[in-house]
Amino acid sequence: MQTHEEERVTSSKVQKNSTTLTSKQKQTVEKTVQLVKDTLGEEASGHDYFHIMRVRALAVRLAEEEGADVYVAELAALLHDIADWKFHGGDLSVGPRVASEWLQSLGESKETIDRVAVIIKEVSYKGAGVTTTPESLEGKVVQDADRLDALGAIGIARTFAYGGKFERQMYDPDQPPVMHQTFEEYKKAKGTTLNHFYEKIFLLKDRLNTDSARALAEERHKYVEEFVERFLQEWEGKK
Numbered sequence: 001m002q003t004h005e006e007e008r009v010t011s012s013k014v015q016k017n018s019t020t021l022t023s024k025q026k027q028t029v030e031k032t033v034q035l036v037k038d039t040l041g042e043e044a045s046g047h048d049y050f051h052i053m054r055v056r057a058l059a060v061r062l063a064e065e066e067g068a069d070v071y072v073a074e075l076a077a078l079l080h081d082i083a084d085w086k087f088h089g090g091d092l093s094v095g096p097r098v099a100s101e102w103l104q105s106l107g108e109s110k111e112t113i114d115r116v117a118v119i120i121k122e123v124s125y126k127g128a129g130v131t132t133t134p135e136s137l138e139g140k141v142v143q144d145a146d147r148l149d150a151l152g153a154i155g156i157a158r159t160f161a162y163g164g165k166f167e168r169q170m171y172d173p174d175q176p177p178v179m180h181q182t183f184e185e186y187k188k189a190k191g192t193t194l195n196h197f198y199e200k201i202f203l204l205k206d207r208l209n210t211d212s213a214r215a216l217a218e219e220r221h222k223y224v225e226e227f228v229e230r231f232l233q234e235w236e237g238k239k
């Protein structure tokens with residue numbers, strides 16, 4: 001139960017940035033949603049249009065709670081996987097470039113374009129031993145939103161969808177997880193889907209940037225842990 005003081009802090013936090021977008025900004029958001037739908041609509045590895053919509057909703061929520069620029073966070077969330085390195089030969093520069101060109105074509109300001117491009121470059125997970133903390137508060141909330149979508153029931157479903165798409169084995173007890181120390185190692189990794197939980201998913205809750213995201217992550221993390229535990233028990237015929 002929250003005390004009065006906590007309630008007051010929470011509600012002032014929520015109201016900290018109740019920005020209303022201008023009609024031009026709304027248009028940019030709408031057109032970007034359409035671009036995402038056209039580009040990622042059919043994607044089947046868990047990085048599809050609906051992943052983007054979930055991340056967008058979480059990013060807007062976290063941006064409001066944390067007092068970040070909602071417009072920049074929303075645009076960056078919408079564009080964060082528009083040309084991800086995973087699907088472009090490991091090239092980290094394609095996403096920011098595609099996003100910048102798109103926003104330029106809509107007449108967006110250079111300042112906003114640059115802020116969004118930096119966030120897109122910073123947000124993705126690059127391995128267990130690689131720390132990537134975005135510089136801006138907007139980057140921090142977008143990274144948190146993206147990571148929250150890798151947790152919980154949806155996170156489990158996405159992990160298996162991704163493994164299937166890239167022909168990863170579901171599980172092999174003889175293959176231990178590998179804690180990738182560099183982005184190069186992580187990019188080349190071909191481990192099993194179950195190992196991905198140890199190599200990435202279980203590490204996420206301690207790598208979140210904001211308290212608002214940490215609060216949401218707790219239950220999602222626990223749910224994934226229970227799932228993996230159960231999976232291993234069934235694997236050995238114990239359940």
Ligand SMILES: [Fe+2]
Nearest residue numbers: 047080081146
């Ligand atoms: Fe993503």
